Amino acid sequence: MVDFGGDFASDFDIGTTVKTLIDGVNELLKRVNVNAGDAVALSSLVDSTRQHNIDVAIQVINEGVDELYSRSNISLPGGQAESTITLVTNIREYDLASNLITLLWPFIDRTNTQYLNEFPGGYNAMLLFDPQQLFTGLPFFGSISPITSKLRVDRSPTSLENGKTYTYEYEKDLGMALATDPMPFNNETFRAMVPAWVQMYKREIRNEFDAELWKQAMGRASRSVTEQSQRTSYSPKAGSQYNSYDWPFR
Numbered sequence: 072m073v074d075f076g077g078d079f080a081s082d083f084d085i086g087t088t089v090k091t092l093i094d095g096v097n098e099l100l101k102r103v104n105v106n107a108g109d110a111v112a113l114s115s116l117v118d119s120t121r122q123h124n125i126d127v128a129i130q131v132i133n134e135g136v137d138e139l140y141s142r143s144n145i146s147l148p149g150g151q152a153e154s155t156i157t158l159v160t161n162i163r164e165y166d167l168a169s170n171l172i173t174l175l176w177p178f179i180d181r182t183n184t185q186y187l188n189e190f191p192g193g194y195n196a197m198l199l200f201d202p203q204q205l206f207t208g209l210p211f212f213g214s215i216s217p218i219t220s221k222l223r224v225d226r227s228p229t230s231l232e233n234g235k236t237y238t239y240e241y242e243k244d245l246g247m248a249l250a251t252d253p254m255p256f257n258n259e260t261f262r263a264m265v266p267a268w269v270q271m272y273k274r275e276i277r278n279e280f281d282a283e284l285w286k287q288a289m290g291r292a293s294r295s296v297t298e299q300s301q302r303t304s305y306s307p308k309a310g311s312q313y314n315s316y317d318w319p320f321r
Contacts, residue, residue, distance in 0.1 A: 090261045092116070093250035095268065096128045102269045103276075116250050124276070131271035133246045135264055136255060143293045145300050148255050151175070152243045158210070158228040158235045164221040170243040174215065178222075178237035187237055190214045190225060197225055208232065256296050263292035 097113055100106040105124045106113070116125055140147050156165040156178065167174070178187035190197040190212035197214050198204075209232050210224035228235075245255065254261050267288035274280040 090254045092247040092252045160233045171241045173242040175240040178239045260295040
């Protein structure tokens with residue numbers, strides 16, 4: 072289930088029910104004549120006769136939402152999360168959150184006000200900095216290993232550093248999967264997105280795609296979601312300009 076954080080519905084039109092994933096699937100399938108004639112609207116995302124169409128609809132709806140926010144240079148509502156790592160003696164690599172998409176440096180030891188920054192030059196440069204991997208003590212830098220997808224730190228913690236906890240922020244995967252998962256925008260943007268989803272669906276199913284119609288629909292949706300973001304930008308739920316947490320190093 073997608074959790075966009077806070078009182079999500081209050082970010083949109085008061086008294087208006089936020090559309091859900093199944094609303095998007097039904098609207099899309101109606102536009103492409105899958106839900107036509109005797110085919111009633113779906114009440115769930117499981118239907119033996121239309122399952123492939125449903126699966127493709129879910130796919131293109133999620134892809135369309137990602138594209139919309141990427142084109143609009145806006146973070147998805149509730150798209151940021153927080154987690155921690157705890158240093159362990161002689162351990163250099165640490166698991167990160169399973170739904171992590173983008174890591175927002177630095178890691179912060181809030182108890183001791185210490186920072187773990189990204190190593191300049193990345194993972195390989197960090198390995199060259201300590202080719203024999205002999206450095207020990209409090210880590211100052213880290214990088215995500217392209218081999219294990221874990222965080223690797225520049226020094227192996229000793230018993231003195233054991234137990235120190237670092238908090239990190241990250242952008243998470245917000246893919247919709249459940250019928251009741253809410254759309255991350257108001258109904259105006261929802262209506263604007265439907266024609267874009269239709270073109271993406273036709274490309275997947277029929278190898279048809281009207282690029283001009285898709286651009287027009289995405290343009291309308293982008294303007295709508297940008298205006299919506301500006302209207303709610305005073306709220307902490309809308310995010311912060313300091314998402315990268317790099318202010319101590321500017």
